[in-house]
Amino acid sequence: MVMKSELLNSVSLYGETSTSFLTLYDGFSYFKTNEGTLAYVSTTTAWVGAGDPLIVQGSPIEFLKQFQAAAKKMRKQAILLPASQGLALEARKEGFYAIQIGSEPWLSFESIPPKVHQQARKLLAKSAVVEAFDPLKISSQERSGLDLITQDWLDHRKTAPLSFLNKIEPWSFVTHKRYFRVIFHGAQVGYLAAVPIPAKKSWYLVDLIRAPDAPIGTTELLIIEATKQLKAQGAEQVTLGMSPFAPIEGDEKKLGLSAYWWFEKFYDRLNFLYGFKSLFQYKEKYNPVSWKPQFVIALDKKITVSMLWGIFRAIYPQGLLPVLASLVAKIPDKLSIRKFYSSLLSPRIVPRSPPQGLLEIIQNSKATLILIMANVLFFFTSTDSNFRLRPMMAEGFAFSGHHFFDQDLTFHGAVDLTMASFLHWNTFHLFFNVMTFLFLVTFLEFVAGSAIVAITYFTGVILANPFTLVILYPVIRYVFPHSFQSFFEERDVGSSLGIYSCIGMLACFTKYEMKIMSAFSVGVVGYAAITGSFLSLNHITAILIGYMMGKKYVATI
């Protein structure tokens, strides 16, 4: 049994890593010999050591061998993380397996760049206050307020409860920590707790908690103030803690371990699970004086699945199900349609405000909903009992080259073209068009308004087919003469010309004009090639009509 006071003494004398102090929290077992002490968590398959051991005398590697032997007696494997680079390199020499899993940034007050200071100053300019505080001296109301912020922060993150060295216990060992908070318009909006690294005269800014609606600059202000005040109290540097899967540099990268390829993919691609990249970039903006690699050391020739499972259970003691549940809970946020649409929008146009709530969504998509209802209504009145377009309706109103050249190009022509757009061949045809209405035309209406949708839709509906006919007439007559007759007799119904025209207009409001235009055009060409239908190229005409209208409109605004 190791007394906490004894441990505290060991940490003070020998704790050289940022996580040393955190091993004083509850939940750890301690492996102690004359050479040193190592905090660890015992899981079903492994003893997971928490960081570097506190070595009193002798070789750390010899100590780790004793730890490994003790774990083996209990039929457990032994692993430790996060370990310092020095220990990892020594471990490798002994044949143990060590791999870098992240990096830890170390800051000094002087190294923080002006841009970050500016962010903090902007918040101060808005009358925010940042101050050190003692949790034992603040009122119970203020303390409850901070607890509430912590709970909101945890709820907002939607993660399963963390353990091991990731516990949030801001009020443990209060007298040894330093605290800072930001007060904005009379309310506490964020706080920071720093733990000492006594042997290094440094501090680890371990808990950086802000209210979900805290103003921009809150965390920057906390970090700058903490770094400044801790420096005034004699600290040499502070650390923000490890950034998992941070980019690997230097000699370690040259080893070319296959695991590092995977880590790079996790860093780039798995940010929907955990913000590996954003966390690294956030810490990087403070312009750290150094990034110290952090390792996992498997006390064996290789790292095994049991060891990895041990690490998982050490961090997530409640098991796999809560973790999966938390991932599922994040899906609505990650799949936020609003965020997705905002990410597509052009940075040069201020769109209409996104609708809040169902009523506003309906109000802001009037034109689309009316068009959908009109299409559905016409569908039910123009189809037979099998929901197929009645031949009489197709004969009378479907567009064809044959029919078009019999018309005079007046109002009646326009009416017929419009009528054709409200007819659909079958249920699938209607369904497909309604879906594109809902996802694409609605988006245009949210961004640009009902009038734009209506004008663009009907322009596409009226002009796309005649223009296509005029453009393709000489091409088909002279290049594909055998298709000439069928081209003229081909019939077209459906709202897709209006929809494609809206897509062309929509492209002008996004960052991806050419990609959208190309994607839909290639799709049309592909469809035309598969079906052998020249007239279906009218969709390209429609999208171009919408695009040109869009370019003109956007240039005026």
Add this chain to the structure above:
Amino acid sequence: MLAILLEDDQHSREVMISLLNSIGYESVLCASSIEEATYFFKQNSSQIRLIISAHTSNMGPDLPLSRLIIQNRALDLIPLLLVTNDSMPKKLPVFYNRLSRVDDLLSRPFGLNRLKASIEFAHHRRAELRSTLFYLGSNHGNELAEAVYAGSKQFHWKKVINTLSLQELVSQMKTVGFSFGGVIIDEDMVTDALVDWAKAFKKAHLGALTPICVLGRDPNKIKNMRTVADLFCEQNEYLNEMLSLISNRLFYQWEMRDQIKEIRELIKQQKFSSAKKMLSKVSGLDPERWEILELEGSLAMEEGRIEDAIERFESAMVTQPCSAFSHLSLLTLTGNDRVILERALSFCPHHPEILRIASNMNLEVPAAWS
């Protein structure tokens, strides 16, 4: 320049900041509430040049933001734009409520062009309210008053306040507040104290937006005002034309600010067709503005249209006889014509280039000028 922005949506906010940055509002403070806006107004009132609100709480009939701005006199000159989703903004009651203080409604979606047009319109609306003229002098007070009260449609002036001394002028300005839009000064009233006051006045935001016209073209009397007066007029010229010139300077201050600079830059880079295109747009707004005439003269000179160039520079000097650039250009175009040189010497007696030309032509330069 500093702009205050109230906008809830993050994407819209970022785009607006970017657009504002691109048209010269280097600093944009974002307020998330009326309370925050109040704080910004208190702390930065002398630096704010534009307020844009897309905040939903300002859309109601009470318009708390506009009431807040009305209460802060330091913001009297600052245009206020209200951003709406409504494509028919004139239907909004605010447009008919002249006390609302909103200068223009900007309906989404919009980009740079509409934003600029809205800001220009807002500046015009602010300028329109500045319908009082100050006159410092004793010779033309009645004539000016008659011209203004005659209700001419050439300009927007509604009132003239006559003052007989600098102290009276300054004191009356404080009383009238931001509603004065121009100052006319008799050349006989130009003193060192007045010049010092005018220089300080022009450095302030109000002064930068307020045209100063000197009545008179006696080189000895007006020379100290050449860097602060916006234009100079003959005492016996048609007053209506003069009042119209001052009115245009007030109205188009914002548009001209960057355009003129840009056109000069284009000419310097020898991009004459772009310069010409841009110049044709701005000259339609204020064709008699001496800066515009000078630019037209420069372009004509570059294109070899000597007669046109001479005519333009001469026209520029009608309202700005102290511009060394016009004098030097005319000297170049006329091959250092003696009469033109003497005129240049009288209005720009210390300009080194003009002195050099005079010396080369063996023209006697008064010792005081050398």
